[in-house]
Amino acid sequence: MPHIYIEILGNLPEMAIDEVKAMLELAGGEITGRDYLLLTVRAGEAALPFLNRLGLAHEYGELIVEADSIEELLEMAGEVRWPIRGTFKANTERMANCRFNLLNLPGKLGAVIHAQGHRVNLSGPDTLVRVYCGGRLYAGVRLRFFDPKDFERRKAHHRPFFRPISLHPRISRAMVNLTKATRELLDPFMGAGGILMEAGLLGLKVYGVDIRPEMVKGAEMNLRHYGIKDYILRLGDATKLEEIFPEKRFEAIATDPPYGTSATLAGRKREELYRKALKSMYNVLREGGRLVTAFPVDFDGEGEAGKIGFKLVGRYHQRVHKSLERWFCVFEK
Ligand SMILES: C[S@@+](CC[C@H](N)C(=O)[O-])C[C@H]1O[C@@H](n2cnc3c(N)ncnc32)[C@H](O)[C@@H]1O
Incomplete structure (x- = not known):
């Protein structure tokens, strides 16, 4: 079962969490953790169409690594195979409770993933690698962005x-x-x-x-x-x-x-x-x-x-x- 991250909206967070729970009750799966507005979830592929229904979420993706320091994040990132389709770019999301210094992190993580043979494209990447910073660090690959438009x-x-x-x-x-x-x-x-x-x-x-x-x-x-x-x-x-x-x-x-x-x-x-x-x-x-x-x-x-x-x-x-x-x-x- 893949791990999923979901970034919920900040204005009605408890309602947003229960919305995710309701979808996971239909699809099979569970919330395994919460760090401010980031939820970690364990759910199968079959859950994705249900997660696509969400109203109070910014985005979700496949969660690849979770770490307690920048060094640990980069080390773990080098040990996993990244599910990159086409070209990629890495960027960071600093939540209000972020306790790490993210300076240069996109470049460093990009280099680790590039070393696995994936091509960087900063202007129009096919895959977006996302790092969330809160009480811990979370890196994953965006699967769906809920465009406010x-x-x-x-x-x-x-x-x-x-x-x-x-x-x-x-x-x-x-x-x-x-x-x-x-x-x-x-x-x-x-x-x-x-x-x-x-x-x-x-x-x-x-x-x-x-x-x-x-x-x-x-x-x-x-x-x-x-x-x-x-x-x-x-x-x-x-x-x-x-x-x-x-x-x-x-x-x-x-x-x-x-x-x-x-x-x-x-x-x-x-x-x-x-x-x-x-x-x-x-x-x-x-x-x-x-x-x-x-x-x-x-x-x-x-x-x-x-x-x-x-x-x-x-x-x-x-x-x-x-x-x-x-x-x-x-x-x-
Ligand atoms: C707050 S509006 C609903 C707004 C709607 N949820 C939306 O997002 O567009 C409440 C509606 O209830 C209707 N209404 C009032 N009393 C009613 C009743 N006894 N039976 C059915 N509809 C009623 C009104 O005509 C009004 O259109």
């Missing part, structure tokens, strides 16, 4: 149907992954469809509900714009999902219910809407299925979901701005 181009203002209240695509993606969905996903407060877009791009069949007709139309425009065709969208009430989808039991649910006092609550009391929607989501979720949802911090989502029968498996705090703090919660039925 890929997520940025799906941010709210780039969509044909634009609504400002929308999660960042990376967070929507992580919510989908935390459900561990492999076939389908329901969002009963879909809004402009941001969560459904991320699920659809992973090849899941997506189901969406919203109480406002313009949202149902808008979400469909957005899904089609990003090439997603396998969807069922319904005008309806998230507190009556059993009526909208009779007999259906969903594999997974991810959602971002309305927080405000604005029109998005469609005239309801927020607490009552949440309680009823939680109950309805519970009823249409299959046994063992997961619900990932956001809640504003002043709502006791954990307590209310617990009364219905949901088990909390993860919870992550986010401060969006001065007047909005929320929890992302992962529940299991």
